[in-house]
Amino acid sequence: AQSVTQPDIHITVSEGASLELRCNYSYGATPYLFWYVQSPGQGLQLLLKYFSGDTLVQGIKGFEAEFKRSQSSFNLRKPSVHWSDAAEYFCAVRTPGNTPLVFGKGTRLSVIA
Amino acid sequence: DTAVSQTPKYLVTQMGNDKSIKCEQNLGHDTMYWYKQDSKKFLKIMFSYNNKELIINETVPNRFSPKSPDKAHLNLHINSLELGDSAVYFCASSHLDSGKLFFGSGTQLSVL
Numbered sequence: 001a002q003s004v005t006q007p008d009i010h011i012t013v014s015e016g017a018s019l020e021l022r023c024n025y026s027y028g029a030t031p032y033l034f035w036y037v038q039s040p041g042q043g044l045q046l047l048l049k050y051f052s053g054d055t056l057v058q059g060i061k062g063f064e065a066e067f068k069r070s071q072s073s074f075n076l077r078k079p080s081v082h083w084s085d086a087a088e089y090f091c092a093v094r095t096p097g098n099t100p101l102v103f104g105k106g107t108r109l110s111v112i113a
Numbered sequence: 114d115t116a117v118s119q120t121p122k123y124l125v126t127q128m129g130n131d132k133s134i135k136c137e138q139n140l141g142h143d144t145m146y147w148y149k150q151d152s153k154k155f156l157k158i159m160f161s162y163n164n165k166e167l168i169i170n171e172t173v174p175n176r177f178s179p180k181s182p183d184k185a186h187l188n189l190h191i192n193s194l195e196l197g198d199s200a201v202y203f204c205a206s207s208h209l210d211s212g213k214l215f216f217g218s219g220t221q222l223s224v225l
Contacts, residue, residue, distance in 0.1 A: 032212045034212050034213075036214075038154075041218070041219075042218055042219075043117070043203055043205075043216030043217050043218045043219055044156075044203070044205075044214070044216045045216070046213050046214070049212055049213065088154055090156065092212070094212050096210070097210070099169075100146070100158040100161055100169050100171075101158065101212055101214060102158070103155075103156040103157075105153070105154065105155050106154045106155070106156075108154075
């Protein structure tokens with residue numbers, strides 16, 4: 001079965017600094033990969049997804065992620081963080097077919113002035 | 114209009130009670146889900162329905178019974194509530210074979 005690891009439970013960055021959130025997955029083939037964001041008291045919103053093709057994908061709110069097959073990773077990046085980016089970020093995977101979306105345990109992002 | 118709406122937003126109840134959470138989506142999706150988010154923010158799939166038929170049923174106590182009267186609705190009924198059921202429950206919807214889930218804003222269940 002597929003699994004997702006987000007090694008960082010909590011990250012703090014300064015406003016305007018760059019950001020990288022790590023995600024590693026475990027699956028024999030290439031799964032479908034996603035990043036979701038959860039603001040406090042809200043549901044989850046999709047930031048971006050990777051199914052195939054170009055390994056660098058662009059998402060909403062200025063986020064991007066790069067799929068690296070050799071490292072089984074799908075790290076999320078943003079060049080300049082805004083205070084409104086403070087939230088919980090979830091990496092998720094699913095395999096083709098009738099399978100559920102499996103989430104990592106999330107990384108909480110704090111942004112300081 | 115809210116795409117995925119669930120009610121109530123907060124639910125506080127005593128152990129042993131029976132309660133329901135309702136979910137509706139107006140996106141025309143064919144698949145709906147219930148996820149449970151624990152106090153450590155871990156999200157775990159509970160159920161998935163496609164066109165009113167159950168397609169995913171993870172290891173969930175049979176006190177939890179989902180019901181899908183039509184494609185736009187997926188309700189969750191919980192019998193004999195226990196302290197460990199306290200969590201945030203999220204409803205979501207999507208087209209089958211898409212990972213783009215649209216989530217409701219959650220129902221925070223507190224069992225006292």
